[in-house]
Amino acid sequence: MTMAYSLLDRKTSVISLGASDLDKGIESAKAPLVRLQWQPVGDGNPDVAWSLAQIVGDKDDPEAFGSLVDRANEEALQRILTAQPVWVDVVLHASEVWPDMGRTLLHAGPPIAWDDMCGPMRGGVIGAILYEKWADTQEAAEKLAGSGAIRFAPCHEFGAVGPMSGIISPSMPLFVVENKTGGTFGYAPMMESGGAKTLRFGAFAPEVIAGLKWIENVLAPALKTAVAGIEGGLPLKQIMGQALHMGDDVHNRNTAATLLLLRAVMESLLGSNTPKDIVQDVVKIVGADDMFFLSLSMAACKSTMDAAHGVPHSSIVTAMARNGVNVGIRVSGLGGSWFVGKADVPVGLFLPGFSEADANPDIGDSAITETSGLGAFAMAAAPAMVQFVGGTPQDALRYSREMAFITVGRNPGFTLPALDFIGAPVGIDVRKVVDEGMRPVINTATAHKEAGKGIIGAGIVKAPMKCFTEAVQALADGAAKS
Amino acid sequence: MTMAYSLLDRKTSVISLGASDLDKGIESAKAPLVRLQWQPVGDGNPDVAWSLAQIVGDKDDPEAFGSLVDRANEEALQRILTAQPVWVDVVLHASEVWPDMGRTLLHAGPPIAWDDMCGPMRGGVIGAILYEKWADTQEAAEKLAGSGAIRFAPCHEFGAVGPMSGIISPSMPLFVVENKTGGTFGYAPMMESGGAKTLRFGAFAPEVIAGLKWIENVLAPALKTAVAGIEGGLPLKQIMGQALHMGDDVHNRNTAATLLLLRAVMESLLGSNTPKDIVQDVVKIVGADDMFFLSLSMAACKSTMDAAHGVPHSSIVTAMARNGVNVGIRVSGLGGSWFVGKADVPVGLFLPGFSEADANPDIGDSAITETSGLGAFAMAAAPAMVQFVGGTPQDALRYSREMAFITVGRNPGFTLPALDFIGAPVGIDVRKVVDEGMRPVINTATAHKEAGKGIIGAGIVKAPMKCFTEAVQALADGAAKS
Numbered sequence: 001m002t003m004a005y006s007l008l009d010r011k012t013s014v015i016s017l018g019a020s021d022l023d024k025g026i027e028s029a030k031a032p033l034v035r036l037q038w039q040p041v042g043d044g045n046p047d048v049a050w051s052l053a054q055i056v057g058d059k060d061d062p063e064a065f066g067s068l069v070d071r072a073n074e075e076a077l078q079r080i081l082t083a084q085p086v087w088v089d090v091v092l093h094a095s096e097v098w099p100d101m102g103r104t105l106l107h108a109g110p111p112i113a114w115d116d117m118c119g120p121m122r123g124g125v126i127g128a129i130l131y132e133k134w135a136d137t138q139e140a141a142e143k144l145a146g147s148g149a150i151r152f153a154p155c156h157e158f159g160a161v162g163p164m165s166g167i168i169s170p171s172m173p174l175f176v177v178e179n180k181t182g183g184t185f186g187y188a189p190m191m192e193s194g195g196a197k198t199l200r201f202g203a204f205a206p207e208v209i210a211g212l213k214w215i216e217n218v219l220a221p222a223l224k225t226a227v228a229g230i231e232g233g234l235p236l237k238q239i240m241g242q243a244l245h246m247g248d249d250v251h252n253r254n255t256a257a258t259l260l261l262l263r264a265v266m267e268s269l270l271g272s273n274t275p276k277d278i279v280q281d282v283v284k285i286v287g288a289d290d291m292f293f294l295s296l297s298m299a300a301c302k303s304t305m306d307a308a309h310g311v312p313h314s315s316i317v318t319a320m321a322r323n324g325v326n327v328g329i330r331v332s333g334l335g336g337s338w339f340v341g342k343a344d345v346p347v348g349l350f351l352p353g354f355s356e357a358d359a360n361p362d363i364g365d366s367a368i369t370e371t372s373g374l375g376a377f378a379m380a381a382a383p384a385m386v387q388f389v390g391g392t393p394q395d396a397l398r399y400s401r402e403m404a405f406i407t408v409g410r411n412p413g414f415t416l417p418a419l420d421f422i423g424a425p426v427g428i429d430v431r432k433v434v435d436e437g438m439r440p441v442i443n444t445a446t447a448h449k450e451a452g453k454g455i456i457g458a459g460i461v462k463a464p465m466k467c468f469t470e471a472v473q474a475l476a477d478g479a480a481k482s
Numbered sequence: 483m484t485m486a487y488s489l490l491d492r493k494t495s496v497i498s499l500g501a502s503d504l505d506k507g508i509e510s511a512k513a514p515l516v517r518l519q520w521q522p523v524g525d526g527n528p529d530v531a532w533s534l535a536q537i538v539g540d541k542d543d544p545e546a547f548g549s550l551v552d553r554a555n556e557e558a559l560q561r562i563l564t565a566q567p568v569w570v571d572v573v574l575h576a577s578e579v580w581p582d583m584g585r586t587l588l589h590a591g592p593p594i595a596w597d598d599m600c601g602p603m604r605g606g607v608i609g610a611i612l613y614e615k616w617a618d619t620q621e622a623a624e625k626l627a628g629s630g631a632i633r634f635a636p637c638h639e640f641g642a643v644g645p646m647s648g649i650i651s652p653s654m655p656l657f658v659v660e661n662k663t664g665g666t667f668g669y670a671p672m673m674e675s676g677g678a679k680t681l682r683f684g685a686f687a688p689e690v691i692a693g694l695k696w697i698e699n700v701l702a703p704a705l706k707t708a709v710a711g712i713e714g715g716l717p718l719k720q721i722m723g724q725a726l727h728m729g730d731d732v733h734n735r736n737t738a739a740t741l742l743l744l745r746a747v748m749e750s751l752l753g754s755n756t757p758k759d760i761v762q763d764v765v766k767i768v769g770a771d772d773m774f775f776l777s778l779s780m781a782a783c784k785s786t787m788d789a790a791h792g793v794p795h796s797s798i799v800t801a802m803a804r805n806g807v808n809v810g811i812r813v814s815g816l817g818g819s820w821f822v823g824k825a826d827v828p829v830g831l832f833l834p835g836f837s838e839a840d841a842n843p844d845i846g847d848s849a850i851t852e853t854s855g856l857g858a859f860a861m862a863a864a865p866a867m868v869q870f871v872g873g874t875p876q877d878a879l880r881y882s883r884e885m886a887f888i889t890v891g892r893n894p895g896f897t898l899p900a901l902d903f904i905g906a907p908v909g910i911d912v913r914k915v916v917d918e919g920m921r922p923v924i925n926t927a928t929a930h931k932e933a934g935k936g937i938i939g940a941g942i943v944k945a946p947m948k949c950f951t952e953a954v955q956a957l958a959d960g961a962a963k964s
Contacts, residue, residue, distance in 0.1 A: 245866035246738050247728040247899070256728050259741035263769045266748055270762035280752035287745045383899035384727035393899055417729070417865035417875055418900060 039437055048469045051476035052434055055315070065313075065479040069333070069431070072314035076332045077409045077427045079308040080372065084180040085300035088233040090224035092216070095170035097187060098158060103134065106155040108166025108365045109321040110328025110338040114145045114152065118324035118360050123202025123451025124165030125150075131199075131209050132169050138204070154338075156319050156330070159306060160187040161298040161365035164200035164447055165324070172212070173220030177236065177299035182307025186299035190215050190223070191292045193285050196454025200364075203452040222274055222282050229268035234261075236300040240374065241413050243293075244381040244424070250297040251366055251375030252443040252458060253385045257293035262286050298365060301372035308332055308427075315475055316408065317428040320371045320440065320463055324363035324447070329467045331430055331475070339471040341464030346446045348390040348459015360449040362461045367442045373411050373426025376441040376460065377403045380416040381424075389443055389458045399441045399460075400424065406432040406440065430471040439463050521919055530951045533958035534916055537797070547795075547961040551815070551913070554796035558814045559891045559909045561790040562798075562854065566662040567782035570715040572706035574698070577652035579669060580640060585616065588637040590648025590847045591803045592810025592820040596627045596634065600806035600842050605684025605933025606647030607632075613681075613691050614651050620686070636820075638801050638812070641788060642669040643780040643847035646682035646929055647806070654694070655702030659718065659781035664789025668781035672697050672705070673774045675767050678936025682846075685934040704756055704764050711750035716743075718782040722856065723895050725775075726863040726906070732779040733848055733857030734925040734940055735867045739775035744768050780847060783854035790814055790909075797957055798890065799910040802853045802922065802945055806845035806929070811949045813912055813957070821953040823946030828928045830872040830941015842931040844943045849924045855893050855908025858923040858942065859885045862898040863906075871925055871940045881923045881942075882906065888914040888922065912953040921945050 013032040016023035026033050042048030057070035095101050105128050107121060117125065122145070129141035129150070144150060155162045162168055168189055177186040192198040192211050199208055227233060239260045246256030262283065269279045286292045309318040314332035321328055328338040343361035350356070369375035379385065380400035383393035400416055403425040410423030428440055439462035446457040495514040498505035508515050524530030539552035577583045587610050589603060599607065604627070611623035611632070626632060637644045644650055650671055659668040674680040674693050681690055709715060721742045728738030747768065751761045768774045791800040796814035803810055810820040825843035832838070851857035861867065862882035865875035882898055885907040892905030910922055921944035928939040 245729055256738055256741070259738070259745060262748075263741060263744060263765070266744075266765050267762070267769060270758055270765060276752060276758055276761075280749070283745070283748050283752060287749060386899075387903075393902060417868075420875060421869075 041435055041437070043434065043437065043465045043469050045469065048434060048472060051473045052431060054476040054479050055431060055472065056435070065482065068313050069315050069475070072311045072333055073316050073408050073427065073429060076308040076311045076314040076316040079182060079311075080304055080426055081409065081411055081413070082181045083237070083304035083307055085177050085186065085236045085303045086180055086233040087175060087227055087236055087296055088178045089176040089227060090173055090220050091176055092173050092220055092224065093170060094168050094172050094174050094187075097174065101170045102151070103149060104151040104153060104170070106153055106158055106160055106162065106166070106168040107323060108155060108162050108164065108363060109323025110326055110340050111154055112152070112323045112325060114150070116325060118363065119449050119451040120202030120360055120363060120447040121165040121167070121324050123204055124167035124199050126451065127199040127202075127204030127208055128167045128169040130204055131212050132171055154321070155365055156321055157336070158187070159185055159302065161302045161368050162189055162200070163191070163294060163298065163366050164364040164445065165202055166365050167199060171216060173216055175295050175299050177296065177303045178233070179303035179307050182303065184303045184306040186302030186306065188295040188299040188302070190219060191289060191295050193289050198454065201447050201452075201454040203454055205452065218278065219282065219285065222269060222278055223265065225272050225274055226265045226268040229272050230264060234264055236296055237413055240297060240300065241415070244378055244414055245417055247382050247384050249369075249375050249378050249382040249385060249443060250293070251369040252389060252445065253290075253382050254293040254297065255290040257297065258286065258290055261293050261296065294366065297374070298368050301368040301374065304372050305368060310335075313475075313478070315430045315471070317371055317430060320367045320428070320442075321365045322362040322367060324360050327362060327463050327467060329430075329463065329471060331471045333478075334471060334474050337474065339467045339474070341466030344461050344464065346444050346457075346459035346461040348446065348457055349388065350446070350457035351455070354448070354456035358448050358456055360447040362442070362444060363447055364444065366444065367463070370440055370442050371428065373407065373414060373424045376443040377407070377426070378414060378416060378424040379443065380418045383418065385443070389460055391460065402438065403441060405436050406438050408432075430468045430475070433468040434465070434472045437465075439465055439468075523917055523919070525916065525919065525947045525951050527951065530916060530954060533955045534913060536958040536961050537913060537954065538917070547964060550795050551797050551957070554793045554815055555798050555890050555909065555911060558790040558793045558796040558798040561664060561793070562786055562908055563891065563893055563895070564663050565719070565786035565789055567659050567668065567718045567785045568662055568715040569657060569709055569718055569778055570660045571658040571709060572655055572702050573658055574655050574702050574706065575652060576650050576654050576656050576669075579656065583652045584633070585631060586633040586635055586652070588635055588640055588642055588644065588648070588650040589805060590637060590644050590646065590845060591805025592808055592822050593636055594634070594805045594807060596632070598807060600845065601931050601933040602684030602842055602845060602929045603647040603649070603806050605686055606649035606681050608933065609681045609684075609686030609690055610649045610651040612686055613694050614653055636803070637847055638803055639818070640669070641667055641784065643784045643803075643850050644671055644682070645673070645776060645780065645848050646846040646927065647684055648847050649681060653698060655698055657777050657781050659778065659785045660715070661785035661789050664785065666785045666788040668784030668788065670777040670781040670784070672701060673771060673777050675771050680936065683929050683936040685936055687934065700760060701764060701767065704751060704760055705747065707754050707756055708747045708750040711754050712746060716746055718778055719895055722779060722782065723897070726860055726896055727899055729864050729866050731851075731857050731860050731864040731867060731925060733776070733851040734871060734927065735772075735864050736775040736779065737772040739779065740768065740772055743775050743778065776848065779856070780850050783850040783856065786854050787850060792817075795957075795960070797912045797953070799853055799912060802849045802910070802924075803847045804844040804849065806842050809844060809945050809949060811912075811945065811953060813953045815960070816953060816956050819956065821949045821956070823948030826943050826946065828926050828939075828941035828943040830928065830939055831870065832928070832939035833937070836930070836938035840930050840938055842929040844924070844926060845929055846926065848926065849945070852922055852924050853910065855889065855896060855906045858925040859889070859908070860896060860898060860906040861925065862901045865900065867925070871942055873942065884920065885923060887918050888920050890914075912950045912957070915950040916947070916954045919947075921947055921950075
């Protein structure tokens with residue numbers, strides 16, 4: 001006791017680190033207290049820390065497994081940086097791309113069964129079944145979905161990406177983006193207009209189905225004509241880079257990119273035989289939807305990251321996707337495996353009348369933009385977006401700075417004016433995520449958790465650490481076998 | 483000597499202020515030296531300082547002349563903040579607006595005679611004479627211009643604004659912008675395509691004249707149709723505010739604003755009877771010129787600032803314009819007087835093959851944007867622009883912060899995301915400019931000093947202090963008489 005009193009007499013200041021409860025007394029005594037944000041490497045799991053130690057690079061030992069990973073990542077990074085995604089075509093029906101599709105419905109995120117799907121994804125499935133006329137009522141559609149007669153598969157496993165519920169059915173038209181250097185393709189469905197009442201948010205009312213039919217019968221053929229009229233296709237990397245200089249992150253803000261796209265589409269369509277009233281409809285619909293470009297951004301990113309996939313030993317994340325229940329990642333050197341963790345609810349702003357209690361956990365394939373070093377990774381370019389996702393312009397700068405800690409390079413094609421034109425951080429290394437204890441940040445729209453209620457806000461969310469710790473362990477398992 | 487030595491023995495550190503030559507010895511001795519940037523109030527002129535003292539506000543004395551000025555500025559500021567500039571029409575010929583124009587040519591900046599004009603303005607005059615067919619050779623045009631048969635007058639005195647040489651002749655079409663709250667109008671000529679080879683930069687080759695004829699015969703009628711099809715006209719304040727969130731300063735960068743304009747024009751034109759090939763030409767030309775919106779931005783600012791002009795005793799600058807030789811300002815409470823000083827050469831970046839030696843001093847009416855709190859005053863919104871005008875993104879933030887010292891308010895309609903969405907500083911007070919010794923910053927394109935050689939770069943320039951000291955003296959003269 002005497003000793004303790006003499007300690008306190010000396011005006012003790014405390015730095016607290018790790019076990020947080022032990023400092024409660026100091027806090028209540030109002031002594032100067034700094035709590036360091038720290039936790040042990042490997043998310044507090046010694047096995048993960050041990051796995052990580054097996055696969056970190058060693059500059060002095062080029063033969064070490066970790067050095068092999070470093071070199072593999074360098075190769076994967078080069079494939080990302082040299083990618084040249086070009087919008088080359090529109091297919092009028094997904095089944096043209098995958099003739100054996102049958103009654104397959106593609107969905108966002110890692111694999112999931114009908115019984116496990118969240119509300120908005122179930123709504124999207126019901127809508128797609130009605131749209132395909134495989135059933136003609138909600139009840140019949142639900143019954144069919146649960147009967148086993150429908151095959152469900154992730155978009156990502158088909159070279160595709162879908163926003164929010166991400167449902168792609170055989171009759172849906174798709175954007176086709178070709179990565180000219182990688183020889184890879186990315187496919188994405190066209191953005192529906194109509195705001196909240198869209199299939200991607202799980203709505204399936206008759207007007208939603210009618211909207212999809214208009215896309216299939218009017219918009220898609222017009223855009224097919226438009227892109228056919230652009231010699232060599234429309235280079236998307238340039239548009240995306242320019243949009244970053246115009247306040248977009250090309251994930252949750254696509255205002256500039258959509259206008260740049262519209263200009264190119266208009267020029268081409270006006271030189272085609274497309275009737276003037278159709279051109280007018282396209283301007284009206286595309287021009288009214290500031291997010292229209294997102295599909296092309298996602299397909300461009302998918303074609304980019306698929307080129308970086310399959311580099312043996314690489315620890316670079318090539319897909320990060322959410323099905324509204326789980327987040328899954330795929331890693332370049334780990335084949336087709338998904339590493340999965342529970343999806344969080346985005347933190348951000350809500351439309352009037354909604355709150356966090358209404359929010360579905362994180363959903364959609366659009367995090368392929370973050371995987372490519374865009375979206376939240378490039379948010380320093382998009383300060384005005386905080387009015388949509390919450391936070392301050394300083395947060396936007398911070399996200400772009402922080403993500404450099406968990407990535408392997410910077411993209412000179414995607415520069416950030418507010419950070420002195422430094423390239424956006426790119427190439428998430430699962431080792432760095434685990435080592436830094438820092439999860440990738442994602443900008444996202446927030447869906448209502450019930451089917452068909454649509455968008456209720458937007459915010460920021462982070463991918464769960466479990467995806468990355470398990471990927472690290474899988475890489476270490478590979479190291480042990482090699 | 484002994485004393486001096488003992489001073490130096492003590493490691494003298496020096497703060498130098500004012501007379502800069504006296505510290506040369508300290509500098510050469512490499513002693514610690516800080517040179518404070520300071521000069522006496524009133525640009526070093528005691529008469530100006532005395533004049534300023536007569537017209538500064540006094541919170542304790544609402545009857546003081548300066549307090550009268552403060553209240554007048556509050557009124558002028560309200561007129562600026564409540565302005566609602568709307569693009570309402572295109573007149574196919576300037577002579578429809580001013581039927582008594584005859585052989586008048588309007589030009590940028592304060593009044594100037596033919597003999598005193600700089601190269602690019604002379605080139606613009608020659609081009610306009612050829613365009614009007616008042617002469618058919620360069621030599622004949624020059625002779626006519628010098629004969630006294632042509633009347634020259636500032637655009638600003640006709641409610642108009644012209645970029646660079648700013649020449650407006652009777653046959654030229656003009657944008658018409660109406661400030662719906664102020665009841666004022668702003669007129670501006672349409673931006674020519676063709677880059678360097680344009681009348682505004684003093685070019686007058688046959689293709690320049692042909693370009694102007696195309697504007698008169700094709701573009702202007704199409705745009706007249708377009709705006710007629712937009713119910714109530716096109717509100718410009720909203721577009722300008724949105725463009726600030728998309729990396730424009732709406733003076734030297736209009737990329738986003740031009741795309742937003744193009745979208746509105748396309749929607750309207752496609753709903754009109756305009757033939758498809760004309761619509762296609764409009765998209766091609768307007769779409770290819772990222773600066774096309776500047777004319778509308780300038781006309782919007784002119785209609786805004788003219789509403790704030792003529793408030794008795796107000797010390798707010800309502801026009802700041804350059805004729806390539808002199809800069810002139812007009813002040814709300816000082817009637818039609820111009821206060822003039824010698825124009826500086828912009829400091830910035832040059833196109834390959836050109837240098838400062840080729841540059842014409844500051845020219846054009848486009849500083850009406852800075853006068854309205856846009857351009858360099860809103861440059862925090864446009865970090866990517868430093869690639870065009872030079873400097874760093876930090877400079878862009880600094881200009882917007884510094885201009886708050888010489889303005890009377892902030893515009894909530896023009897917010898700056900990177901500065902936490904604070905309103906752009908607006909309403910230059912000649913008293914504050916003189917008191918702070920801080921000249922207004924202007925973003926500008928740089929013209930070749932010889933006629934017809936076009937744009938050679940872009941940069942930053944400041945209005946000369948003499949304009950502001952003379953305006954302060956004129957206000958003080960008024961105070962003495964009141």
